[in-house]
Amino acid sequence: MEEILRQQIEKIVPLTDDEFRLVLSHFSVGNYKKHQYIVQQENPVPYVHFVVKGLLKSFYIDKSGKSHILQFAMEDWWITDNQGFYKEENATLNIDCLEDAQTYYITLENRDQLCVALLKMEFFFLQKMTAGNIALQNRILSLMSKNSEERYIQFIQLYPDLIHRIPKTLIASYLGISRETLSRLSH
Amino acid sequence: MEEILRQQIEKIVPLTDDEFRLVLSHFSVGNYKKHQYIVQQENPVPYVHFVVKGLLKSFYIDKSGKSHILQFAMEDWWITDNQGFYKEENATLNIDCLEDAQTYYITLENRDQLCVALLKMEFFFLQKMTAGNIALQNRILSLMSKNSEERYIQFIQLYPDLIHRIPKTLIASYLGISRETLSRLSH
DNA sequence: GATAATTTGTGACCTATATCACATCAATGC
C-alpha cells in the first residue's frame, strides 16, 4: 500500500528510499468501514487523507437539507475539507466512505514539518494544489456553460472508473442535477 | 506600486529589503488599456499577473458563443489562465481589461527560479494556491446549492467594492445567470 | 458636445429541470 503513495509522489518528485521513509514517518494509516464518517460538519478537520483503498465522498448539506457532493476520492486521490483543514476551522463539509477504505493521513503540523525536512515535498504539494485549482476551475465553467446531459457525458469521460462504483443518485448530486433528471438522460 | 506587491507577500512571509529586491527582479511591469486583451484563447499564456491598478476579467466563450466570467481581478489580486500557464498549453480562457490596468507579471520559469533562490516564496505561492482552492470550492457549492438571488447577495457581501465598478451584465455572467434575471432581482 | 456604444429595465413567452408520487428492483444486514 505504501507503494501507491510513493508512486503518487514520484510522479512529481523522485525520492530515495530514505527520503520515502522520512515521508512515510509523517503519515498514519487509517482503516474505515462503509458508511463511516471521517469528517463531520461542525467538527475539527485534523487530517488530509490519501486514499490507498476504497472510495469516499465529501459533501455539503445546505440549509434546506439537500446534499451536494463536492468530491469523490478513490485510490490515489487526496481528500479533506480544505477550508476546515488549512484554516484550522470546523468543517463545513462531511466526508464518508462509500466502500471500506484505507488511507494514509497527515496533520497540518506534520505536513509543514515534512516540507521543512524535505523541501521537495513542498514543491510536490504546490503542484498538487495547482492541479486541483485547474480541475476546480474547469468544474465551475462546466456548471456554468453545459447542460445536464453535457455534464454527465463529461463526467463519464473524465471518470470512467467511477461510473460502475457509484450509484446514479450520487452522480446526480455531484453534477448538480436531480436524480430523476439524470435517470431520464441516461438512456 | 511595488509596495502593493510587497504588502501582499508580507501578509504571508516577512521579507527584508534585499529579499524584496530579489523578488521584484523576477517580475516585469505591464501597462494595459481598457478593452486590451492580455490572454487570448488558443494562444500561449506566458505570465501570471499581479494587479496593482485597474480591473480585469477572465472569461470562457462556450461553443454557442456565450461568455462566462471565471474571475475578476482588481488591485491586490492575481490573474492568469491557470491551465494554460501551469501546463504550458494554449489558453482556453481570455483575459481583458475592464479599466486601464497595471500589473507585475512573472513567467513560470522565473517563478520557479525565484522559489529556488528564496524558499519562502514557494511557501507563499502554496498558501495563495490553497486559498484559491478554498474559494473555488465555495463557488462550486454556491452554484449547486443557491438560487440566483442568494448568489447575488453572496456576491455583494464578498465583493462590495466590485459592485460599483462592474456593470450588472458582467456580474450576471459571473454568477451564471442571464442579465435579465439579475435585473429583475436587483430590486 | 454630438454620436455611437453600452447598459439597464421590462413585457411576453418558452423550456430545462425540479418536485412529488408511485412502483419495481437490487443490495445489505442480521
Next chain:
DNA sequence: GCATTGATGTGATATAGGTCACAAATTATC
C-alpha cells in the same frame, strides 16, 4: 433467508430562469 434500506424508472405537474424584443437611460469616444 427475510426484512429493511437504498436505487432506479417514469408519469404528471410546477417553476425558476432563459430567450427575444424593444425602449430608455447612461457612459464612452473622437
